[in-house]
Amino acid sequence: MPELPDVVVVVERLAGLLSGGRVVGVRLASPFVLRTVTPSLAEVAGRRIVGTRRIGKRVVLALEGDVFLVVHLMISGRLQWREPDAKIPGRIGLLAIDVAFDDDPARNGTLTLTEASPKKRASLHVVAGEAALAAHDPGGTDVFALDDDAFARLLRSERHTLKRSLTDPRTFSGIGNDYSDEILHEARLSPVAMSTSLSDEECQRLLAATKAVLTRFTDLLRENTSTPLGPEKMTAFRPEMAVHGKAGQPCPRCGDPVQKIAYADNETNYCATCQTGGRLLADRALSRLLKDDFPRTLDELEALKRSHRA
Numbered sequence: 001m002p003e004l005p006d007v008v009v010v011v012e013r014l015a016g017l018l019s020g021g022r023v024v025g026v027r028l029a030s031p032f033v034l035r036t037v038t039p040s041l042a043e044v045a046g047r048r049i050v051g052t053r054r055i056g057k058r059v060v061l062a063l064e065g066d067v068f069l070v071v072h073l074m075i076s077g078r079l080q081w082r083e084p085d086a087k088i089p090g091r092i093g094l095l096a097i098d099v100a101f102d103d104d105p106a107r108n109g110t111l112t113l114t115e116a117s118p119k120k121r122a123s124l125h126v127v128a129g130e131a132a133l134a135a136h137d138p139g140g141t142d143v144f145a146l147d148d149d150a151f152a153r154l155l156r157s158e159r160h161t162l163k164r165s166l167t168d169p170r171t172f173s174g175i176g177n178d179y180s181d182e183i184l185h186e187a188r189l190s191p192v193a194m195s196t197s198l199s200d201e202e203c204q205r206l207l208a209a210t211k212a213v214l215t216r217f218t219d220l221l222r223e224n225t226s227t228p229l230g231p232e233k234m235t236a237f238r239p240e241m242a243v244h245g246k247a248g249q250p251c252p253r254c255g256d257p258v259q260k261i262a263y264a265d266n267e268t269n270y271c272a273t274c275q276t277g278g279r280l281l282a283d284r285a286l287s288r289l290l291k292d293d294f295p296r297t298l299d300e301l302e303a304l305k306r307s308h309r310a
Helices: 004-018 130-134 148-155 162-167 177-187 200-224 284-293 298-309
Strands: 022-028 049-055 058-063 067-072 077-082 093-100 109-115 123-128 259-263 266-270
Touching: 004 049, 004 058, 004 077, 004 109, 004 200, 067 077, 067 130, 123 130, 148 200, 162 177, 177 200, 177 266
Parallel strands: none
Antiparallel strands: 022 093, 049 058, 058 067, 067 123, 077 109, 093 109, 259 266
8 A cells, every 4th residue: 555655756747747727527447446426526527636635645636626536446556647638547447537728729639547456445536615624534643743751642542553653554654564564673672562661762763763664755756657647656665765675685774674564454574673672473373283382583583494304
């Protein structure tokens, strides 16, 4: 799922592409992508685009008359800027927003929303008024608006693992599975450490790491993306990442192999040496399979691998 760095870059690019444009109309290829009925799409046509913004992981187009288009890309939704009246891509296409620039027709184009996943979770909401827009805000706080004390209070307000606290959209805005791995590695903290158990120094270290990682990857996307709306593939695995998606590869800090815990559709990647004092975190599936034989340290893991190879 696109997270804060990806969405920030998309919103910035949309601002440059759409500023001063007028929505000619919205075409739907899949009726299920539209999750609201009031205001109707007919009421959107003709309205000028007056701004873009981010709400958590959602992209918002602000239209004149206090009307908003709220797009949630979910896991595999992608926005693309195409030629005027472009055909909606077959199979993966969900909708198209045709945009005209009355004073500069050369800028006319079509914003399309596609989704590669067969589950089709991406969505469009059309809402009227700031109050209705606020209902789409999960309530998480932007970490860049927090100082050390405020961050520590928010982090300790509920007892959760650090991984869950960072990725809870009601607590922090825009952080998901991918960048939370990078943040915790940078901070040298275990993903399963409890939020209420951190010292003041560890909280400060976590906030600094959070801001550093999100800033670094936002800048990286700005600099290395040539397509109009950010990377063509908002992949969860980037070569610049230290641990996320790097299971089995050497940690760039200590050289020991990165570990992985898999669950549902997500995974947690971490370095046992840098983050958990050398202790391996239990993978539920492997723990049930191996029971008492589950390795507790990297040395035990290597010994288990050698015995299996033998």
